[in-house]
Amino acid sequence: MSKVEVIPSAKRLIESLRDTGYEFSQAVADVVDNSIEAKAKFVKVDVQFAGDDSIVRIIDNGRGMRPDQLIEAMRYGANRTYESADLGKFGLGLKTASMSQCQRLSVCSRWNPDRANVVGYSWDLNHISKTNRWEILALDRDAVKAVTQDVLQKGPGTVVAWEQLDRILGYQHPHGERAIKRLRQMCRDTEDHLSMVFHRFLAGERGCRKVKMTLNDNDVTPWDPFCQAHPKTEVLKPTKIPINYEGIEGEVLIEPYLLPNQKDFETPEQHNAAGGPARWNNQQGLYIYRANRIIQSGGWSGLVQIDEHTKLARIAMSFLPALDDAFKVNVAKMRVQLPGEIRDELKALVSNVRGLAKKKYDNKLSPTIIVGKGASTVSKLSATLVGQGTPDTTTRPPTEHLAGTKVGLRLTMAEWSERLIAVTRPEEECTVRAVIDRARSANMYGNNGDTE
Ligand SMILES: Nc1ncnc2c1ncn2[C@@H]1O[C@H](COP(=O)(O)OP(=O)(O)O)[C@@H](O)[C@H]1O
Ligand SMILES: [Mg+2]
Numbered sequence: 105m106s107k108v109e110v111i112p113s114a115k116r117l118i119e120s121l122r123d124t125g126y127e128f129s130q131a132v133a134d135v136v137d138n139s140i141e142a143k144a145k146f147v148k149v150d151v152q153f154a155g156d157d158s159i160v161r162i163i164d165n166g167r168g169m170r171p172d173q174l175i176e177a178m179r180y181g182a183n184r185t186y187e188s189a190d191l192g193k194f195g196l197g198l199k200t201a202s203m204s205q206c207q208r209l210s211v212c213s214r215w216n217p218d219r220a221n222v223v224g225y226s227w228d229l230n231h232i233s234k235t236n237r238w239e240i241l242a243l244d245r246d247a248v249k250a251v252t253q254d255v256l257q258k259g260p261g262t263v264v265a266w267e268q269l270d271r272i273l274g275y276q277h278p279h280g281e282r283a284i285k286r287l288r289q290m291c292r293d294t295e296d297h298l299s300m301v302f303h304r305f306l307a308g309e310r311g312c313r314k315v316k317m318t319l320n321d322n323d324v325t326p327w328d329p330f331c332q333a334h335p336k337t338e339v340l341k342p343t344k345i346p347i348n349y350e351g352i353e354g355e356v357l358i359e360p361y362l363l364p365n366q367k368d369f370e371t372p373e374q375h376n377a378a379g380g381p382a383r384w385n386n387q388q389g390l391y392i393y394r395a396n397r398i399i400q401s402g403g404w405s406g407l408v409q410i411d412e413h414t415k416l417a418r419i420a421m422s423f424l425p426a427l428d429d430a431f432k433v434n435v436a437k438m439r440v441q442l443p444g445e446i447r448d449e450l451k452a453l454v455s456n457v458r459g460l461a462k463k464k465y466d467n468k469l470s471p472t473i474i475v476g477k478g479a480s481t482v483s484k485l486s487a488t489l490v491g492q493g494t495p496d497t498t499t500r501p502p503t504e505h506l507a508g509t510k511v512g513l514r515l516t517m518a519e520w521s522e523r524l525i526a527v528t529r530p531e532e533e534c535t536v537r538a539v540i541d542r543a544r545s546a547n548m549y550g551n552n553g554d555t556e
Contacts, residue, residue, distance in 0.1 A: 138166075138192065159267050169262065206267055206269050226241045337361055354423065360417070361420070389404045393422040407454050413465050
């Protein structure tokens with residue numbers, strides 16, 4: 105049988121890939137992924153406003169690329185193998201993220217620690233629409249200098265530059281006040297986004313190599329969704345859910361937290377900051393980490409609805425890229441789907457955590473019940489409830505759960521009921537209340553339900 109190779113139209117495909125759905129901040133984050141993977145210790149994002157000549161540069165001091173590696177990196181669908189903790193996936197991010205924001209992407213890189221040889225190439229939409237060829241342009245020495253502004257003189261690293269920012273500025277009035285304002289807002293959003301998405305790298309948590317980042321020379325500081333440094337954050341017992349997806353085995357680590365109530369923050373500013381970019385209500389829910397980088401920040405992935413009363417509940421869910429197919433990670437690494445086989449278990453767990461969060465929000469938990477004090481402690485009470493299986497609330501007297509309370513302390517009926525309710529799961533509440541009412545009416549504790 106004879107074969108005919110049909111090469112896609114460069115012009116049409118590259119144009120259509122511009123609409124993968126990246127926002128500016130997400131596009132920057134996708135390029136920063138590469139810097140982190142290249143073991144950069146410093147990533148600098150520069151946004152220079154100059155009307156038509158505005159430029160965005162993402163500069164790193166990672167390992168850089170040899171000329172042949174750089175050419176491969178510029179390929180749509182770059183060829184390479186991935187290590188288990190690599191952030192890359194489809195060999196597309198650099199190109200699709202960049203071209204979603206600009207018409208000209210240039211990448212300059214130096215790999216040799218001893219020689220300041222910098223090589224650069226560009227994807228240029230103008231050239232592509234004229235030629236309709238999958239062609240990149242080699243940058244001459246002056247063009248490289250214009251892009252790098254000599255930042256690669258000291259050692260290896262890479263500069264990614266975006267020019268002709270039609271999507272960012274709105275091309276009709278790129279000089280106007282509105283364009284400047286828009287760009288400023290985008291920079292603020294990007295700083296927030298990077299703070300959140302890379303917080304484990306920025307803080308050097310969990311064995312991540314620590315990375316310093318700046319955006320227009322402002323330090324990007326880590327935003328910890330779980331307020332782990334706050335003494336009133338409760339760290340609940342973690343759980344691992346094993347998963348086997350089409351023969352690939354792995355596990356998902358689930359770490360639930362109950363955040364502090366509003367009154368426990370020293371200032372309204374601290375409370376707002378802890379709320380996060382989308383604010384308290386929307387930031388409740390699942391924080392999905394792929395190789396320690398956040399892909400989803402908040403929301404319940406269709407398991408349950410967002411609810412004001414459960415806004416203190418935030419749950420970290422971590423998996424490694426080996427499970428990408430199970431989670432259906434998309435090209436822009438902005439969306440995942442929860443694997444069907446873990447949904448039920450996760451839903452039960454989410455329901456427990458939300459029940460506790462609701463009680464904390466409603467101030468139903470008396471202060472003595474909170475065992476976990478400060479970062480990295482596990483609340484025994486919550487651990488009982490979050491661990492697999494049914495919590496053992498009936499066989500042990502509630503007082504045994506309580507820190508700072510004498511075991512065997514005699515309680516009034518009202519106190520006893522309050523504590524019993526505090527350890528009750530939402531779905532048990534009706535039954536437990538009915539039992540308490542029956543105990544009251546049977547006058548089990550004598551006069552007025554009091555023990556004395
Ligand atoms: N800043 C960088 N430093 C070193 N190598 C890079 C850098 N950016 C991109 N690369 C190389 O280019 C390849 C293609 O990047 P990309 O298009 O983002 O796809 P992916 O990250 O999914 O592999 C990367 O796998 C990496 O080898
Ligand atoms: Mg990438």
